[in-house]
Amino acid sequence: MEMLGIDIGGSGIKGAPVDLATGEFTRERIRVATPRPAEPEPxxxxxxxxxxDFGWSGPVGATYPGVVVNGVTRSAANVAKSWIGLDAVKLFDEATGCPVTLLNDADAAGIAEMSHGVGKGQKGTVVMLTLGTGIGSALFTDGVLVPNTEFGHLEIDGHDAETRASAKVREEDDLSWEQWAKRLSDYLAHLxxxxxxxxxxxxGGVSKKAAKFVPLIHNVAAPVIPARLFNSAGIVGAAMAAAAAAQAPTARDLTRTA
Structure with a gap:
């Protein structure tokens, strides 16, 4: 079964049809730069x-970089504040002419990674972090998602964690991998x-370079491993969410991965 997933990120909006059985793209991904400012209508x-562009006419899954409750966007850390309280599903339904299922971007990435990546079959408590413009988080217990965690906004030494340890901050502050790993270690230990x-x-995209920083993480007891789906996970998870909603449109249970 094929489903279209779209990942709305702070720097880019990416989409591709996904083979739900394998988690692989069936056509080449499309990427468009996120508008500045990232207002809802653009x-x-x-x-x-x-x-x-894909000639798509069925259900669509989409991610949002913030809290989503029943299709309404409740936070806006890295996009325009006009998203707060917006019925984003209604806006997207009308714009695309398709039924859209919307969920938090890190939750979508986590769903994909727990189904098709390194989290598959993992029991206990699993945390998925997406390191990009900010820090997204997804929390699972025995394969079941606890939606809309915002662990990227934990306060550490008086600072919002993602303002110190996101991948964007590493680039903007020209941090060495060692310097960034130190900040990331402090954050992970707190979490x-x-x-x-x-x-x-x-x-997140930086997970492709995991060999440069994961071995430098210290003072963290839990195993820290890079995602297998890299930056494709959001698209895959969005497609999976759309498929789940299409099968159970009244329940809209997007929390279970196993």
């Missing part, structure tokens, strides 16, 4: 363009003290 126009995970998965 973002909706890009979603419509991606849908049109570990709160939720005691049995596994920490690090994703």
């Amino acid at each position: 973002v909706a126009e890009i979603l419509a363009r991606i849908v049109d 570990e003290a709160l939720v005691t995970p049995s596994l920490i998965i690090v994703g």
Whole structure:
């Protein structure tokens, strides 16, 4: 079965049809730069363009970089504040002409990684982190998602964690891999003290360079491993969410991966 997934990120909006059985793209991914400022209507126009470019007419899954409750976006850390309280599903439905299922971007990445990546079959408490413009988080217990965690906004030494340890900050502050790994280690140790995970998965585009920083992480008891799906996980998880909603449109249970 094939489903279209679209991942709305702080720097780019990416989409591709996904083979749900394998988690692989069935056609080449489309990427469009996220509008500046990232207001709702211009973002909706890009979603419509991606849908049109693929000639898609069925359900669509989409991610959002913040809290999503029943299709309403409740936070806006790295996009325009006009998203807060917006019925984003209604906006996207109207823009694309397709039924859209919307969920938090890190939750989508986690769903994909727990189904098709290194988290598959993992029991206990698993934390998935997406390191990019900010830090997204997804929390699972025995394969079941606890949606809309915002662990990237934990306060450490008076700072929002993602303002010190995101991949974007590493680039903007020209940090060495060692310097960034130190900040990341402090963040992970703090997170570990709160939720005691049995596994920490690090994703996002920077996970392709995991060999440069994962071995430098210290003072963290849980295994820290790079995501297998890298930066494709959000698209895959969005497609999976759309398929789940299509099968159970009244329940809209997008939390279970196993």
